[in-house]
Amino acid sequence: MDELIRGLKAGRPEAFERLVREFGDRIYRFVKRLAGDRQAEDLTQEVFIRIHRSIDAYRPEGRFESWLFAIAGNLCIDHARRRKPEASISELDEDLSADRFASSGREPIEAAEEGERKRALLKAVERLPFEQKQVFLLREEAGLSFKEIADMTGCPLNTALGRMHYAMESLRKSLKAYGMQ
Protein backbone atom coordinates (compact mmCIF):
# COMPACT_ATOMS: atom_id res chain seq x y z
CA MET A 1 0.00 0.00 0.00
CA ASP A 2 2.87 2.36 0.83
CA GLU A 3 4.29 1.82 -2.64
CA LEU A 4 0.91 2.67 -4.19
CA ILE A 5 0.68 5.88 -2.17
CA ARG A 6 4.24 6.87 -3.05
CA GLY A 7 3.47 6.23 -6.72
CA LEU A 8 0.31 8.32 -6.55
CA LYS A 9 2.14 11.17 -4.86
CA ALA A 10 4.85 11.02 -7.50
CA GLY A 11 2.18 11.19 -10.21
CA ARG A 12 3.03 7.84 -11.79
CA PRO A 13 0.24 6.75 -14.18
CA GLU A 14 0.78 3.04 -13.36
CA ALA A 15 0.07 3.77 -9.68
CA PHE A 16 -3.17 5.44 -10.66
CA GLU A 17 -4.12 2.44 -12.81
CA ARG A 18 -3.39 0.15 -9.87
CA LEU A 19 -5.58 2.29 -7.63
CA VAL A 20 -8.49 1.94 -10.06
CA ARG A 21 -7.85 -1.79 -10.44
CA GLU A 22 -7.72 -2.44 -6.70
CA PHE A 23 -10.48 -0.15 -5.50
CA GLY A 24 -12.61 0.51 -8.58
CA ASP A 25 -15.23 -2.19 -7.98
CA ARG A 26 -15.68 -1.45 -4.30
CA ILE A 27 -15.87 2.30 -4.77
CA TYR A 28 -18.27 1.82 -7.68
CA ARG A 29 -20.63 -0.34 -5.60
CA PHE A 30 -20.35 2.00 -2.64
CA VAL A 31 -21.15 5.06 -4.77
CA LYS A 32 -23.88 3.26 -6.69
CA ARG A 33 -25.77 2.29 -3.56
CA LEU A 34 -25.13 5.42 -1.57
CA ALA A 35 -25.88 7.87 -4.38
CA GLY A 36 -28.36 5.38 -5.79
CA ASP A 37 -28.44 6.16 -9.45
CA ARG A 38 -27.02 5.46 -12.85
CA GLN A 39 -24.41 8.13 -12.71
CA ALA A 40 -22.40 5.79 -10.52
CA GLU A 41 -19.71 5.30 -13.17
CA ASP A 42 -19.26 9.03 -13.62
CA LEU A 43 -19.23 9.55 -9.88
CA THR A 44 -16.66 6.80 -9.46
CA GLN A 45 -14.46 8.53 -12.02
CA GLU A 46 -14.93 11.76 -10.14
CA VAL A 47 -13.85 10.03 -6.92
CA PHE A 48 -10.60 8.98 -8.61
CA ILE A 49 -10.01 12.46 -9.95
CA ARG A 50 -10.53 13.92 -6.47
CA ILE A 51 -8.14 11.37 -5.03
CA HIS A 52 -5.57 12.35 -7.63
CA ARG A 53 -6.01 16.03 -6.86
CA SER A 54 -5.76 15.68 -3.12
CA ILE A 55 -3.29 12.84 -2.67
CA ASP A 56 -0.69 15.29 -1.34
CA ALA A 57 -3.04 16.03 1.54
CA TYR A 58 -3.20 12.37 2.55
CA ARG A 59 -1.42 11.71 5.85
CA PRO A 60 -0.76 8.10 6.79
CA GLU A 61 -2.26 8.45 10.29
CA GLY A 62 -5.41 6.59 9.28
CA ARG A 63 -5.92 3.73 6.88
CA PHE A 64 -5.77 4.62 3.20
CA GLU A 65 -9.15 2.93 2.59
CA SER A 66 -10.68 5.15 5.21
CA TRP A 67 -9.45 8.24 3.37
CA LEU A 68 -10.60 6.92 -0.03
CA PHE A 69 -14.10 6.13 1.13
CA ALA A 70 -14.36 9.43 2.99
CA ILE A 71 -13.79 11.15 -0.37
CA ALA A 72 -16.33 8.87 -2.03
CA GLY A 73 -18.86 9.50 0.75
CA ASN A 74 -18.44 13.27 0.57
CA LEU A 75 -18.89 13.20 -3.17
CA CYS A 76 -22.13 11.23 -2.78
CA ILE A 77 -23.38 13.76 -0.24
CA ASP A 78 -22.58 16.64 -2.62
CA HIS A 79 -24.27 14.76 -5.43
CA ALA A 80 -27.38 14.04 -3.36
CA ARG A 81 -27.71 17.77 -2.57
CA ARG A 82 -27.53 18.68 -6.25
CA ARG A 83 -29.75 15.92 -7.53
CA LYS A 84 -33.42 15.99 -8.25
CA PRO A 85 -35.39 14.00 -5.67
CA GLU A 86 -36.98 11.55 -8.11
CA ALA A 87 -35.05 8.83 -9.97
CA SER A 88 -33.21 6.35 -7.83
CA ILE A 89 -35.50 3.48 -6.90
CA SER A 90 -37.16 3.14 -10.29
CA GLU A 91 -33.76 3.32 -11.95
CA LEU A 92 -32.46 0.71 -9.59
CA ASP A 93 -35.48 -1.51 -10.24
CA GLU A 94 -34.77 -1.36 -13.91
CA ASP A 95 -31.10 -1.98 -13.40
CA LEU A 96 -31.69 -4.93 -11.15
CA SER A 97 -34.24 -6.47 -13.43
CA ALA A 98 -31.45 -7.59 -15.72
CA ASP A 99 -30.72 -11.24 -15.36
CA ARG A 100 -27.34 -10.66 -13.80
CA PHE A 101 -28.35 -12.76 -10.81
CA ALA A 102 -29.11 -15.81 -12.87
CA SER A 103 -26.55 -18.43 -12.01
CA SER A 104 -25.73 -21.36 -14.19
CA GLY A 105 -25.35 -24.90 -12.99
CA ARG A 106 -28.35 -24.87 -10.65
CA GLU A 107 -31.99 -25.72 -10.82
CA PRO A 108 -33.74 -22.83 -12.59
CA ILE A 109 -36.35 -22.33 -9.83
CA GLU A 110 -33.77 -22.29 -7.07
CA ALA A 111 -31.56 -19.92 -9.02
CA ALA A 112 -34.53 -17.67 -9.78
CA GLU A 113 -35.50 -17.57 -6.11
CA GLU A 114 -32.00 -16.70 -5.06
CA GLY A 115 -31.86 -14.00 -7.72
CA GLU A 116 -35.15 -12.65 -6.41
CA ARG A 117 -33.85 -12.53 -2.83
CA LYS A 118 -30.69 -10.72 -3.91
CA ARG A 119 -32.70 -8.21 -5.90
CA ALA A 120 -35.01 -7.59 -2.97
CA LEU A 121 -32.07 -7.12 -0.63
CA LEU A 122 -30.30 -4.60 -2.85
CA LYS A 123 -33.52 -2.66 -3.26
CA ALA A 124 -33.93 -2.66 0.50
CA VAL A 125 -30.39 -1.32 0.92
CA GLU A 126 -31.25 1.44 -1.52
CA ARG A 127 -34.24 2.41 0.59
CA LEU A 128 -32.40 2.63 3.91
CA PRO A 129 -32.18 6.08 5.53
CA PHE A 130 -28.97 7.78 4.43
CA GLU A 131 -27.10 7.51 7.76
CA GLN A 132 -27.87 3.82 8.12
CA LYS A 133 -26.99 3.13 4.51
CA GLN A 134 -23.71 5.00 4.87
CA VAL A 135 -22.67 2.97 7.92
CA PHE A 136 -23.80 -0.30 6.33
CA LEU A 137 -21.86 0.37 3.13
CA LEU A 138 -18.76 1.63 4.90
CA ARG A 139 -18.76 -1.64 6.79
CA GLU A 140 -19.71 -4.02 4.00
CA GLU A 141 -18.13 -2.45 0.91
CA ALA A 142 -15.27 -0.44 2.38
CA GLY A 143 -14.50 -2.96 5.12
CA LEU A 144 -13.91 -0.25 7.72
CA SER A 145 -14.06 -0.88 11.45
CA PHE A 146 -16.85 0.74 13.43
CA LYS A 147 -14.26 2.95 15.11
CA GLU A 148 -13.15 4.23 11.68
CA ILE A 149 -16.76 4.65 10.60
CA ALA A 150 -17.56 6.62 13.75
CA ASP A 151 -14.52 8.87 13.21
CA MET A 152 -15.38 9.44 9.57
CA THR A 153 -19.04 10.19 10.08
CA GLY A 154 -18.45 12.21 13.23
CA CYS A 155 -20.71 10.19 15.47
CA PRO A 156 -20.05 8.23 18.69
CA LEU A 157 -19.09 4.57 18.32
CA ASN A 158 -22.36 3.39 19.84
CA THR A 159 -24.32 5.46 17.33
CA ALA A 160 -22.44 3.81 14.46
CA LEU A 161 -23.14 0.37 15.95
CA GLY A 162 -26.78 1.30 16.46
CA ARG A 163 -27.17 2.52 12.87
CA MET A 164 -25.70 -0.73 11.58
CA HIS A 165 -28.06 -2.71 13.76
CA TYR A 166 -31.08 -0.73 12.57
CA ALA A 167 -29.94 -1.14 8.98
CA MET A 168 -29.57 -4.90 9.28
CA GLU A 169 -32.87 -5.25 11.11
CA SER A 170 -34.55 -3.26 8.41
CA LEU A 171 -33.01 -5.43 5.69
CA ARG A 172 -34.05 -8.56 7.52
CA LYS A 173 -37.63 -7.29 7.76
CA SER A 174 -37.63 -6.42 4.06
CA LEU A 175 -36.59 -9.93 3.18
CA LYS A 176 -39.26 -11.36 5.48
CA ALA A 177 -41.87 -9.14 3.88
CA TYR A 178 -40.99 -10.81 0.60
CA GLY A 179 -41.36 -14.14 2.40
CA MET A 180 -37.86 -15.03 1.50
CA GLN A 181 -36.10 -15.75 4.72
Next chain:
Amino acid sequence: MECNKFVAEKIGETDSQAFRDHRAGCAGCRRDLEELREVRALYRKASTEKYRGDVPRVRRFRMGWVPMAAAAAVLLLVFGLILRNPAENPDPTPDKETTAGLYFHVHLEPWDQEARISAALDECWRTLEKLERNP
Protein backbone atom coordinates in the same frame (compact mmCIF):
# COMPACT_ATOMS: atom_id res chain seq x y z
CA MET B 1 -34.58 -5.79 28.24
CA GLU B 2 -31.36 -7.76 28.37
CA CYS B 3 -31.47 -8.75 24.67
CA ASN B 4 -31.02 -5.09 23.66
CA LYS B 5 -27.60 -4.90 25.33
CA PHE B 6 -25.98 -7.04 22.66
CA VAL B 7 -26.12 -4.82 19.59
CA ALA B 8 -22.40 -5.13 18.75
CA GLU B 9 -22.56 -8.89 19.13
CA LYS B 10 -25.62 -9.28 16.93
CA ILE B 11 -24.11 -7.34 14.05
CA GLY B 12 -20.98 -9.44 14.24
CA GLU B 13 -18.65 -6.79 15.60
CA THR B 14 -17.68 -8.82 18.62
CA ASP B 15 -18.60 -11.99 20.46
CA SER B 16 -18.57 -11.72 24.24
CA GLN B 17 -18.86 -14.44 26.87
CA ALA B 18 -21.87 -12.55 28.25
CA PHE B 19 -23.66 -12.87 24.91
CA ARG B 20 -22.73 -16.53 24.55
CA ASP B 21 -24.19 -17.17 28.02
CA HIS B 22 -27.27 -15.13 27.20
CA ARG B 23 -28.08 -16.68 23.85
CA ALA B 24 -27.71 -20.18 25.27
CA GLY B 25 -31.01 -19.52 26.98
CA CYS B 26 -32.59 -17.05 24.52
CA ALA B 27 -34.09 -18.46 21.35
CA GLY B 28 -34.93 -14.96 20.10
CA CYS B 29 -31.31 -13.82 20.18
CA ARG B 30 -30.10 -17.03 18.55
CA ARG B 31 -32.58 -16.46 15.74
CA ASP B 32 -31.59 -12.76 15.46
CA LEU B 33 -27.94 -13.67 15.21
CA GLU B 34 -28.56 -16.34 12.59
CA GLU B 35 -30.83 -14.16 10.44
CA LEU B 36 -28.56 -11.15 10.57
CA ARG B 37 -25.68 -13.37 9.49
CA GLU B 38 -27.81 -14.53 6.58
CA VAL B 39 -28.57 -10.94 5.60
CA ARG B 40 -24.87 -10.14 5.52
CA ALA B 41 -23.99 -13.31 3.61
CA LEU B 42 -26.72 -12.67 1.05
CA TYR B 43 -25.60 -9.07 0.59
CA ARG B 44 -22.05 -10.23 -0.12
CA LYS B 45 -23.32 -12.63 -2.74
CA ALA B 46 -25.59 -9.98 -4.28
CA SER B 47 -23.21 -7.04 -4.39
CA THR B 48 -20.90 -8.08 -7.19
CA GLU B 49 -21.07 -5.34 -9.81
CA LYS B 50 -17.80 -4.40 -11.49
CA TYR B 51 -16.61 -0.95 -12.37
CA ARG B 52 -16.55 -0.79 -16.15
CA GLY B 53 -15.75 2.87 -16.54
CA ASP B 54 -12.50 4.21 -17.87
CA VAL B 55 -9.43 4.96 -15.88
CA PRO B 56 -9.55 8.77 -15.82
CA ARG B 57 -6.67 10.34 -17.73
CA VAL B 58 -4.81 12.40 -15.25
CA ARG B 59 -1.45 14.03 -15.44
CA ARG B 60 0.55 15.54 -12.68
CA PHE B 61 2.73 18.47 -13.65
CA ARG B 62 5.59 19.07 -11.31
CA MET B 63 8.40 21.48 -11.96
CA GLY B 64 11.55 20.93 -9.99
CA TRP B 65 13.94 23.65 -8.90
CA VAL B 66 16.26 23.35 -11.91
CA PRO B 67 13.58 23.71 -14.61
CA MET B 68 11.94 26.47 -12.59
CA ALA B 69 15.23 28.36 -12.32
CA ALA B 70 15.82 27.84 -16.04
CA ALA B 71 12.35 29.19 -16.83
CA ALA B 72 12.96 32.20 -14.62
CA ALA B 73 16.29 32.82 -16.34
CA VAL B 74 14.66 32.69 -19.78
CA LEU B 75 11.96 35.05 -18.59
CA LEU B 76 14.50 37.52 -17.27
CA LEU B 77 16.56 37.26 -20.43
CA VAL B 78 13.62 37.92 -22.72
CA PHE B 79 12.32 40.80 -20.62
CA GLY B 80 15.85 42.14 -20.30
CA LEU B 81 16.20 42.25 -24.10
CA ILE B 82 12.96 44.12 -24.44
CA LEU B 83 13.84 46.57 -21.72
CA ARG B 84 17.22 47.25 -23.29
CA ASN B 85 15.82 48.13 -26.66
CA PRO B 86 12.04 48.52 -26.62
CA ALA B 87 11.91 50.35 -29.95
CA GLU B 88 13.81 47.66 -31.87
CA ASN B 89 10.67 45.67 -32.55
CA PRO B 90 7.92 48.21 -32.06
CA ASP B 91 5.01 46.28 -33.52
CA PRO B 92 5.62 42.54 -33.81
CA THR B 93 2.78 40.52 -35.29
CA PRO B 94 1.35 38.49 -32.45
CA ASP B 95 1.51 34.75 -32.91
CA LYS B 96 -2.13 33.92 -32.37
CA GLU B 97 -1.53 30.18 -32.22
CA THR B 98 0.40 30.45 -29.02
CA THR B 99 -0.90 33.62 -27.45
CA ALA B 100 -4.48 33.31 -28.69
CA GLY B 101 -4.29 37.04 -29.27
CA LEU B 102 -3.11 37.76 -25.77
CA TYR B 103 -0.55 40.51 -25.50
CA PHE B 104 0.18 43.50 -23.35
CA HIS B 105 1.42 46.98 -23.88
CA VAL B 106 3.81 48.01 -21.17
CA HIS B 107 4.66 51.59 -20.57
CA LEU B 108 8.30 51.83 -19.47
CA GLU B 109 8.35 54.98 -17.41
CA PRO B 110 12.12 55.58 -17.06
CA TRP B 111 12.48 55.62 -20.85
CA ASP B 112 8.98 56.88 -21.58
CA GLN B 113 8.63 54.09 -24.11
CA GLU B 114 5.96 51.52 -24.96
CA ALA B 115 6.82 47.83 -25.27
CA ARG B 116 4.70 45.03 -26.50
CA ILE B 117 5.43 41.70 -24.83
CA SER B 118 3.39 39.12 -26.70
CA ALA B 119 6.59 37.74 -28.26
CA ALA B 120 8.12 37.41 -24.80
CA LEU B 121 5.07 35.53 -23.55
CA ASP B 122 5.24 33.19 -26.53
CA GLU B 123 8.83 32.43 -25.79
CA CYS B 124 7.94 31.66 -22.18
CA TRP B 125 5.14 29.26 -23.17
CA ARG B 126 7.42 27.47 -25.60
CA THR B 127 10.13 27.14 -23.01
CA LEU B 128 7.70 25.82 -20.41
CA GLU B 129 6.32 23.31 -22.87
CA LYS B 130 9.82 22.12 -23.71
CA LEU B 131 10.64 21.78 -20.03
CA GLU B 132 7.44 19.88 -19.42
CA ARG B 133 8.29 17.44 -22.20
CA ASN B 134 11.92 17.04 -21.15
CA PRO B 135 12.20 18.09 -17.53
